[in-house]
Amino acid sequence: MNEIKNEKAPNDYIIVILAAACGTIVANLYYAQPLIASIGMDLGLPLSFAGVIVTFTQIGYVLGLLFLVPLLDLVENHRLVIFTMMIAVAALIVSAVSKSAAIFLLAAVAVGLGSTATQILVPYAAYLSDEANRGKTVGKVMSGLLLGIMLARPVSGFIAGIWGWQAVFLISAAVTVVLGIVLALTLPKRKPDAGIKYKALLYSLWLLFKDTPILRRRAFYQAALFGSFSLFWAAVPLWLADNFGLTHQGVALFSLAGVAGAIAAPIAGRFADRGETAPLTGAAMITAMISFIGAAIFTGKSAIALAILVLCAILLDMAVSGNLVLSQRIIYSLGDKVRGRLNGVFMALFFVGGATGSLLGSWSYSYGGWLLTALVGGAMAAASLLYYFTES
Numbered sequence: 001m002n003e004i005k006n007e008k009a010p011n012d013y014i015i016v017i018l019a020a021a022c023g024t025i026v027a028n029l030y031y032a033q034p035l036i037a038s039i040g041m042d043l044g045l046p047l048s049f050a051g052v053i054v055t056f057t058q059i060g061y062v063l064g065l066l067f068l069v070p071l072l073d074l075v076e077n078h079r080l081v082i083f084t085m086m087i088a089v090a091a092l093i094v095s096a097v098s099k100s101a102a103i104f105l106l107a108a109v110a111v112g113l114g115s116t117a118t119q120i121l122v123p124y125a126a127y128l129s130d131e132a133n134r135g136k137t138v139g140k141v142m143s144g145l146l147l148g149i150m151l152a153r154p155v156s157g158f159i160a161g162i163w164g165w166q167a168v169f170l171i172s173a174a175v176t177v178v179l180g181i182v183l184a185l186t187l188p189k190r191k192p193d194a195g196i197k198y199k200a201l202l203y204s205l206w207l208l209f210k211d212t213p214i215l216r217r218r219a220f221y222q223a224a225l226f227g228s229f230s231l232f233w234a235a236v237p238l239w240l241a242d243n244f245g246l247t248h249q250g251v252a253l254f255s256l257a258g259v260a261g262a263i264a265a266p267i268a269g270r271f272a273d274r275g276e277t278a279p280l281t282g283a284a285m286i287t288a289m290i291s292f293i294g295a296a297i298f299t300g301k302s303a304i305a306l307a308i309l310v311l312c313a314i315l316l317d318m319a320v321s322g323n324l325v326l327s328q329r330i331i332y333s334l335g336d337k338v339r340g341r342l343n344g345v346f347m348a349l350f351f352v353g354g355a356t357g358s359l360l361g362s363w364s365y366s367y368g369g370w371l372l373t374a375l376v377g378g379a380m381a382a383a384s385l386l387y388y389f390t391e392s
Contacts, residue, residue: 060112
């Protein structure tokens with residue numbers, strides 16, 4: 001295996017492998033999302049609290065982003081990826097065999113922790129690319145990651161409808177093992193020259209956050225948008241079942257609509273390379289708000305209402321995925337030696353928003369129905385837009 005010493009134009013097959021790996025691994029965070037009612041029922045969790053299943057997974061992801069991903073700047077990246085993936089495999093198996101809510105939720109945290117391998121692989125792709133093409137390269141890899149996020153829900157719905165929700169986690173564990181073997185055999189090694197100890201590395205996360213205004217701003221933008229995204233997808237399976245009478249398979253088919261949103265990632269990457277980040281950021285926030293307005297207005301049980309809800313899902317996914325690539329293009333340009341830490345801070349705050357949205361999704365739907373859920377989601381998108389207007 002070759003060792004990466006300098007940035008260069010990436011080989012296409014490496015980018016394809018990285019994109020596929022990111023999508024497969026990150027999907028572990030979302031398999032439970034359309035299944036929270038079934039899992040909660042089996043584990044004895046009330047509906048108003050069932051959203052905590054996804055929230056705990058995202059909390060684990062945040063912990064990994066803060067304590068594992070910064071190691072990207074300290075230890076050999078290839079080995080770090082495999083280590084985190086093995087954590088995910090063990091946790092997925094425990095999730096499948098859990099009989100109590102406490103054990104399942106602890107395993108959910110570990111699933112999130114191990115799934116941070118994605119946020120080692122995305123900066124890895126940025127290291128492989130030169131400055132002129134970095135947005136395009138990151139956009140391609142993020143397309144894989146976003147497809148994983150969006151395909152996770154329909155895949156888990158189809159599998160659960162046939163074999164039960166436990167099979168989702170067992171199959172994912174097996175796929176992750178195979179993927180780990182592929183990565184071990186194909187990825188070049190990269191040993192960073194950090195010259196810093198782990199304790200100082202962790203402290204530097206706070207310094208980077210404190211001293212980098214654009215990092216704070218971009219993290220807030222994405223946390224608010226991803227929070228609205230997570231809220232939508234935590235609550236919409238419940239709305240689809242209650243209002244339209246859809247089964248697991250029907251919810252899975254609806255979730256396929258989100259896949260269309262992934263097309264925004266490579267497009268946003270190309271525009272970011274041309275310096276058009278600012279106007280597209282505002283457009284993404286407005287698009288997210290429009291999607292929730294449509295979801296709040298059209299609440300009937302007709303085919304038209306369902307079709308409009310599908311369109312709203314596509315628009316929301318495009319807004320979130322496009323803005324994510326725009327933000328990462330900026331973050332990855334702030335410095336090579338601290339790229340792993342910058343990404344860790346950014347994505348940690350990003351997923352804090354997601355964890356909050358997941359919890360608010362099941363809570364708002366349980367206590368106020370779909371209308372309250374849509375209003376809360378729209379308010380989160382509006383908060384990002386208001387902050388955007390303060391950008392100079």
